[in-house]
Amino acid sequence: MQCNNLKIVISGDICINSLYWTTDPQNSKGLNWQNSLNIHSVLMPGEALLLAKLVTLATGSCVLSPHIHDLESIASKEYLRAMAEVELFPVFGNKKNNDKVYRVKRLLGFAGPASGVPKLLPIANDDANAEMVIIDDENNGYHSNEEFWPLALKMPDKSPTILYKMSNPINTTLLWKNLEKNHMDRTIVIINSDDLRSKGVNISRSLSWERTAQDFVWQINNSPNLAFLTQCRHLVVLFGLEGAIYYKNESVPESCLYFLPYEFEGEFITDSQGKMSGFTSCFVSGIARSIVMGHENNEELAASIGEGIREGIVAAQKYFIEGFGKNMGVAPFPNPDIFLEGEDDFIYKEHVQDVVIRLADNVSCQSCWYILKDNSSTNLAEIAYNIVKNGVQHALKFIPIAQFGNLQTVDRGEIESYRSIKNLMTEYISTNNAPRPLCMAVFGTPGSGKSFGVTEIASSIAPRLIKKLNFNLSQLSTPLELINAFHKVRDVCLEGKLPLVFFDEFDSPFGEKLGWLKYFLAPMQDGVFREGDSLHSIGKAIFVFAGGTSSTLQDFCGEDIEDEEERKRFLLDFKGAKGPDFLSRLRGYVNILGPNQTNQHNDQLFIIRRAMLLRALLERKVPHLIKDKGEAQIDNGVLRAMLKIPRYKHESRSMEAILEMSLLTNAKKWEQSYLPSQEQLRLHVDEEEFLRHLMHDTFFSEKIESLAIAIHEKYRELNHHHTNVDSELLKKWEDLDEDLKESARNQARNIPNALLTINYDVISVKETPPIVEFTQRELDMLAAYEHTHWCRYRKGAGWKKGNVKDKTKKTDPTLVKWNSLPKENQYKIYQMVTIWPEILANANFKMERLKFLCDCETEM
Template identity: 65%
Template sequence: MDDKNIKIVVSGDICINLLQWKTNSCVGNLNWQSYPYVHSDLKPGEALLLSKLIASATNLPIISPEIDYSNRLFPEEMLHSTSELGLFSVSGNKSDKDKVYRIKNFLGYSGPCSEIPKLLPIVNDDENADLVILDDEDNGFNSSEEFWPLALKSPNKKPVVIYKMNNPIGSNSLWKHLEEFHIENTIVVINADDLRSKGVNISRSLSWERTALDFIWQLNNNPSLSFLAKCHHLIVPFGLEGAIHYRNDGTSESRLYFLTNEFEGDFIKDSQGSMYGLLSCFTAGLAHNIVFGILNDENLNESISEGIREGIVYSQKYFIHGFGKNPEAEVCPNSDIFAEGENDFIYKEQIQDVVIRNSNNPNCRACWYIIKDKSSINLAEIAYDIVKNGEESALKFIPIARFGNLKTVDRTEIESYRSIKNLMLEYISTKNTVRPLSIAVFGTPGSGKSFGVTEVASSIAPGLIKKINFNLSQLQTLEDLNNAFHKVRDLSLEGKLPLVFFDEFDSSFATKLGWLKYFLAPMQDGVFREGDSIHPIGKAIFVFAGGTSSTFEQFCGEEIEDEKEQKYFMREFQSAKGPDFISRLRGYVNILGPNQTDENWDQLFIVRRAMLLRSLIERKVPHLINGKGEAQIDNGVLRAMLKVARYKHESRSMEAIMEMSMLTNAKKWEQSYLPSKEQLKLHVDEEQFSRHLMQDAFFSEKIETLAMNTYQKHEMLKADNDHKVPSKLWNNIDDDIRNTSIDQIKHIPDALHRINYDIVSVKEKASVIKFTVKELNTLGAYEHKRWCLQKKEAGWVYGKEKNSNSKTHPSLVAWEILPEDRKRRVIDTVKFWPEILADANFKIEKLKSLCYCEVHGLLD
């Protein structure tokens, strides 16, 4: 900071952190020198640490409590914490030789048991402070008014306050004081885990949408958080990967800040140790931008937005640096974490933000997707971009979940897979487990049931987990099942964790769902019976993959609407021990695959197809991707692969069409390389596929006819309005007018994309749709702007009169100031598009919105 006149006061609870760590013994002959050498050092904690972090982040002098560390003797009534340090790899990879010290074990606190720990006064406190930062760890500061900064207690002083709160309750004295006198300028910072510790039910590490919506629901409905709803600014960090900013300062809005390639808890691996002070470091990033905003008279909301980004960056860099390679010699915190460097692994520009949907409608909450709000283009264009340029380029603003070779942006899949991942992680880390972890997976044949779960498991513990498959439809007797259990047991005895797929577990065995009852004991007790012997299975993950049911709901009969059918199903289901089987499951996944599962709710199928198609190209025909990462694929082939209504065998059909195409020596996937219609028929509706394939050709050959029909309808409309005979026919008009009409038709597909429509070639005359007034205005504005650009490129300029010789035209102005009669003429032309396209066997089809609630008016 250049201006050194700004005054910052930092205060709060006080703690001294004692760090201990071991190194190799000293070289010598004395007995003690044969043991590890134990080092210890004292470091500032709580408000003392926060003041140092703020000083490093802002490069400004800080008014705060001070303490002399030189004599290493502190009053017993002062709070102390003790932590054991260890060496951990910087990256989290055990083979990484670059190691720093972080916390290995937090041993606890020591301090006065019967009274408030000793607090320290602010040295040279100043009532005119511009920024007050409070570290309330609920260790006595919030009830000790004599230690509060003067700027808070002095009348008529209005500093900006950052209140870092550890215990989210609205009854402490400090909060009541801030609420009464400083609420307008107070920014409350609370860690998400501190909210959860108070029983606030916010999902963890499933999807950013789910976490954000849970938070908003809790804030709106949980009585214990009602005091926080009064905050003008509330910031809740979620791990080191994201944060939510809730505003109630006249604008009611909540905004999610997130990293697209990480979810809450992803950044810190179990093998990397831990660090205290992460929230303080986040607060330092926030404070840095608040100070910048004060110096530059910036809007507080803008300062907070940038501050959240810097807080995430600083806290991640703080964790990576840890206590350094030598905690005694290195200064902590290291000032390098607050400076942007060439080798940084994270930049604030990578952190995206989106306004969170605020609705109590459960359907609306279920259909909110960040991909919709972060994209100004429709899903079809996103899908084309994914295939052409890859996910990294097309989806750089969208959360992407990665599990080994599996990538998904579908919120439903992300939440399901991450739920399974969390279950597996918890299971692997649990000692002395006596029963397998049981998970069910459903999906249509070819949707990728085995692939998805395998990739999730492999991404967790690739060296530990070993996959083994059994297809129950091929087993004939119970002895076959026992033999399968023996193979699982053998793997477990080898020290491996078996990932056991029981394919088609819902197939018949003597009766419908006849296998279920034979899994109850292995699932519940971890044993199987063979004659009079009982054998333990050992630690294993059972994955039950459905063969006859494509969804969990279908397996349970929840999709049956007829009451009699439902009762009959439940009698059979209970007889087959279905409810007992379900009670032993710990999770399930519905694999969506490349086909649309629901016309109203599943709009991301085209993006799933695009990601699968891009993956197939990269794996099977990588020579079709040039040095810039661009896939060489014909637009017609791309459209047909993405927009055909259904693949008969899901992902297997997409893969088969590629394998049947002659691409070995091809430089581009041209239409001529596709298999014949007879072969395509095995996997898609070949007629529909061909019409998507040839759409550009169909449209191109009819452009002049479409232009003529549009021109003639417009001329007839003008004649009717003016009560005159139509002027020149198409064959007699000037070339300039003819070319303008043809050019307009060429751009109809682009224009329709602006209002979320597409053109589809069909066999018969399509029904004629009617544009809304809003859609007509959007199309008119687009068409007018396109016409103006075309005219200007040809050398035309604005003039009060149209003159072909001097190239002047009175309509060369912005749409907003175009005279109403000229606007009407443009819109009248656009009105004819549905009719003339339908006559030429082109259907105008609505590109689906992600939000069913918006389409059907269900938003609150």
């Protein structure tokens, strides 16, 4: 960016970074010291000094700031110093790139002046008329020393845009009180999420972006520790290098999440890549860059902040990748390339997505919010079709995806559960002296893939360390066999491996209901098992208890029992079987969601899970049906039936079985004729429902003409007495010209797609179904959609907007956007879509509300 006329003042706490690194001996023939390891050191700017350099690189503006001409020549003991050891680390966390750069290996600590008060520096050539002020408050004394503040802050008649990088979120400092009194309207407060958490603000870390976002909104609305921040017009909270939340309070408070779909908080940097400081300063510089550019283009501040968050996330990641360079003390730092966009960059601003955070009034519906739905212009069914047809990466490029080895999931509940399990495993594996096994439970219906998910997570953390063992308790007949299983676990520990032990069907009966539980209490709590009079230590292990009779933890605990008496009896038996003692020893659990819908309220993404599973099965078992560009060759009827069938009798095993039973070895496309017979389908699905979904397109296509006629005749009936209706549209069907007939057919043909926008499906049934009545909101959406579709159709046929309707010139004054359409024309379209349910019912088509909606989304 070229230098512009906008003047920026930067001030704040001062710190000098002292970096040390070691190199191999220079030679073996020189002086004695040259034959030993050489230790080098260099001084580099930190805190406000580093921020000033970053902002200068980012904005190209005239930056006025504290300045030290030669760091190496100063009496550094006057200043706060941060000591760190640096070392060469891989540029990226994978093995494909062998390049290395210097990053921090270990932070040694801080060295302060003898007085205990770090030295601050005045702003060189400070200007009270600066358009922007950026403050780096690291809680090291600056906020209490008014003499070092910029003139533009101390003069109440000035109104610069202020970026306040705050590391200690409290409202009692002199600096905050000054901003609160004189500059709050133009102040952008920028805080790192870890600084909020350090104040006791409970925001989940790295579970799901939805959970993190909703935790933040709840905390900002309810936490006393954050009450003062609600006065901010603009508050930005940075979550690692992967996301940020922008809280805007200009009139009505609104929070927006900015995130990278393929990463979660803390994932970008691996343990093998080293560390860096200065991320938040780099992020602030990205926001400053965007505001400067917005100032030149007269852009609203909120829009500039939003774009700046993208700039900041990209710059912070590139800053880490560049590190201190390949040659310590020689390469420029910071590298100016971090603010330039290159063709081969690994990240671009377009990768950063945003979504308004939705916080439902109904607390029970908090888990209903999915970025997948809010951030997509299409409904879940269309997304599911796209996943199967074109692949997960193509269909969900802007949606949060969690991947653990070969496991992929977009379901928020699964993401949060799996990430909780991963966090537990990571912490346990890194612990040197674990007194007992890490115990977790996994629940799910048969065929849902209980062992696959946990195994992939463990393998993604420590593939060379983990060794998997399986024991099915329903196949054991005596406690002695369980003791033998513990010995096998112990043997793996003695090999230097970490056993990942699956106890399948742990909830099966043994003498009594849940009879095996009591045999696990001592191994889970004390890490030992008894054999006769001897106690044996198990060692470090991960125990995974996979349910066989309970599909969820809630089912296992009896929480779903509605009858009070039955519930009391269950809890009495549960206590007698040591169920509460067993639960108290668990450290985590996950309910695995298979391809069937678990309930109609919260499990909204079952159709997406099915689509991802079906795509994976196609890629693995019939890869010849996937074209070079990734497009799956599958008949639309087959795809619809596989995704829309209400229930698979044996979950994922049934989906896999139907694929394997189809005659696809030499097929070029999965056609309907290649499916197994009805008798074979009956083993895995309701074959009649499957066939209805399979033939849906055929059934509907056969009735296009009759539907078009019925719609036209109903329209004539409703408008025959109106004088302002086009007389051509009031003719009998047989008297219409072909152009109008085709327009009616096109409307009928598109009804299923239109209904999908309000989450209705069209199902062919044997008897006349009841007539559905649309809500006003549904009518509004349908009418606008239908008009847009009609405009697209007419323009495709060569029509264009004109002052009058002319069939010869193909002009029509109603070819305008919905909001620009005259009210009388809008009324006619409302009238048209209102009659659809009656027309469909008379043709034996049932309108069925899609089940992947929460009740809170259907109430209008």
